[in-house]
Amino acid sequence: MRKRELERLRKLLEGQREQLVGNAKRALTGDIHLDPDDFPDEMDAASSEISLAFTGRLRERERHLLAKVDQALAKIDAGEYGLCEACGEEIGIKRLEARPVAELCIDCKAEQERLERNIG
Numbered sequence: 001m002r003k004r005e006l007e008r009l010r011k012l013l014e015g016q017r018e019q020l021v022g023n024a025k026r027a028l029t030g031d032i033h034l035d036p037d038d039f040p041d042e043m044d045a046a047s048s049e050i051s052l053a054f055t056g057r058l059r060e061r062e063r064h065l066l067a068k069v070d071q072a073l074a075k076i077d078a079g080e081y082g083l084c085e086a087c088g089e090e091i092g093i094k095r096l097e098a099r100p101v102a103e104l105c106i107d108c109k110a111e112q113e114r115l116e117r118n119i120g
């Protein structure tokens, strides 16, 4: 991978990281919530439960993604970024630009999804 491409992907990852950390902070201070105006009065209790469940799931998902972003950034620093974890081939710049946290090349990802479908 060219250095310029690597730097662009690092910027993408850092942007994603900032967004995730920002979201997490907002979720903690309660700025992320469902707008109460969207619900009739009798739904207030229920809607705050929905809101809690929603931010809980959001945090779970974001924590997971944040870990992946950190991992990808560490790999860039180590000079190991962009290689498939299964076969060791280059993942490909197009796939990485669409999904900078990708750990598998498109072939291995397709294979993994095929196996998951077979199990399910």
Ligand SMILES: [Zn+2]
Residues within 6 Å of the ligand: 084, 085, 086, 087, 088, 089, 104, 105, 106, 107, 108, 109
């Ligand atoms: Zn692969």
